[in-house]
Amino acid sequence: MNALILDATEYTPLVILDPTNNRFEITGESSPEDSVQFYSLLGKWFKEFMDQAELSGNSPGAKEITLAFQLSYITSSSLRSIYDLLSHVNARKTESQLVKVKWVHDREDEDIANSGLQLSRMLKLPFEFVAR
């Protein structure tokens, strides 16, 4: 499966979804003009990724992948789109194909930490929180 790599812009984060190198990261600012459109690209990629894994009967090594968010600024519409993305990804999890979420935030940044906490609660999905 090809990697999806989107360069960061002034209002959108760097996205690296690279199964070959086991890197799944979303980093930077998230305040795009159309967050639905932006995050639907990631949603489509994950759907294809999980479809392929199922078809091949080969859960990507029967291992879990960790999707790491390190966002410095998130608008509410972005948060909604991230919720939708994780909601769909989480719904596809199986015993052999698991996506975990790592939520990285600045130690002083309560707002970003709280955004992750809200998402985790709404999704009923434990996040790994990393304060740096």
Add this chain to the structure above:
Amino acid sequence: MSGIFEKELLIDYSGPIDFAVKKELVALLREKVNLYVTDAGTRKRCAYIFEELLTNPHEYYKTKQMDEEPIQVSLELVNKSVIEVCISNTILKTDTEALLSRIETVNQGNEEALRELFHQTIGSETMSNVGGGIGLISVKMKNGFSYTFEIAGKNKTQNLFCLTTSITVNP
């Protein structure tokens, strides 16, 4: 005993709103706030709150295909500690009651109620089509200040809606 309020006008804008204008206004606020606030978290929170408040009329106009309608934005720094924000926009008379009802719900909610409302709204399949969506809920959760509003009739089918709130910059 009269209070003395030192007020400084930070932003006074009247005109159309689109993504570029919104970002320019937020950048302007960041510039102004940086003169008074050293804490990075507070600076970012001010920008976030203002952006969410601007997004409300922006998204409303997009949804209703009212892109030619203007907004009026006024931000004043009071006693170097609080920014008073007032944003006015056109709203259809048919949408007014629903919007006011949503704002009252947000105003009355305590922390737990707002969190629950936020969860319900973010998880709902349809976005609010009258405004007062997750942005306004999020602002109240971060800010603590209730919204005040005024309505004035504009024409047969439209009202002018003015929303006011405050942002703490130096507690």
